[in-house]
Amino acid sequence: MDWDKLRIFHAVADAGSLTHAGDRLNLSQSAVSRQIRALEDSLGATLFHRHARGLILTEQGELLFDATTAMSKRLETAAAWIRDSEEEVFGELRVTTTFGFGLLWLAPRLPKLYDKYPDLKVDLMLEERVLDLPMREADVAIRMKAPSQADLIRKRLMTVQMLMYASRGYLDKSGTPSSLEDIADHRLICQNTDAAQVSAGAMLVQHLMTYSPHSLLTVNNYFGVLQGVLNNLGIGVLPDYVTHDFPDLQRILPEIESAEVPVYLAYPEELRQSKRIAAFRDFVQEEILIYRKQLRALEDSRAMP
Secondary structure (H helix, E strand, O other), X not given: OOHHHHHHHHHHHHHOOHHHHHHHHOOOHHHHHHHHHHHHHHHOOOOEEEEOOEEEEOHHHHHHHHHHHHHHHHHHHHHHHHHOOOOOOOEEEEEEEOHHHHHHHHHHHHHHHHHXXXXXXXXXXXXXXXXXXXXXXXXXXXXXXXXXXXXXXXXEEEEEOEEEEEOHHHHHHHOOOOOHHHHHHOEEEEXXXXXXXXXXXXXXXXXXXXXXOOEEEEEOOHHHHHHHHHOOOOEEEEEHHHOOOOOOOEEOOOOOOOOOEEEEEEEXXXXXXXXXXXXXXXXHHHHHHHHHHHHHHHHHHHHOO
């Protein structure tokens, strides 16, 4: 089977349009169309239904697209192995994690990674959706639960809890609650319980809602919740890893906390020898050790009279 025709077919199936596929491949629409017709003739099958709004794969086209997608992923893996055969750490590393952890914990620490590996290119994909690592939607993931996909190497990094925080400015203006019943006099800032998030956070928010907060601000990620708290809007439900980087935040009702949420790093078994993966894994583990030491020092300083 002609590999070049398969490559063009894959681009058309992915784009859903001869024109868009041609743009990607630097080919004219007519050239793409000729190659698709030639492939259909060689297979004796129709691969696309033609519609005014674009192209839709036939059942036979779906089967071939599944095959070319698997081929593409395997080629990406082979390319990664070849790149990682060098001694230096360089090239693209696709990292996926949640919005909150990616924006509030990981991104502020990335300068250290780039200082050590200036030729590394990190593609940070912030998704609440769990990407398919075995199918190479990403190279490495940091997730708030144990990965369930097969053929993954997993490393438990830390645990996270959702706690309640407010700014000093807000507390000076509105007072500090001394019990959960006092929530009725305050504005609560949190993720909407319908938004994608760890169940421990949603359960804590649902519990707080039973105390009828005076006002409410919901945001679909923890970065937005943090901005609301920093701007003196109310009491926020936030992951505890914001404590070190925003030491002026005051913890509210310290006896109230969510269940512990495990944080895992995972990557495909086939990338076990990847130097880029190893560099990123070691960097994250080192930063977590530093974070824990700094967090203990911060807690000790707050406990001092």
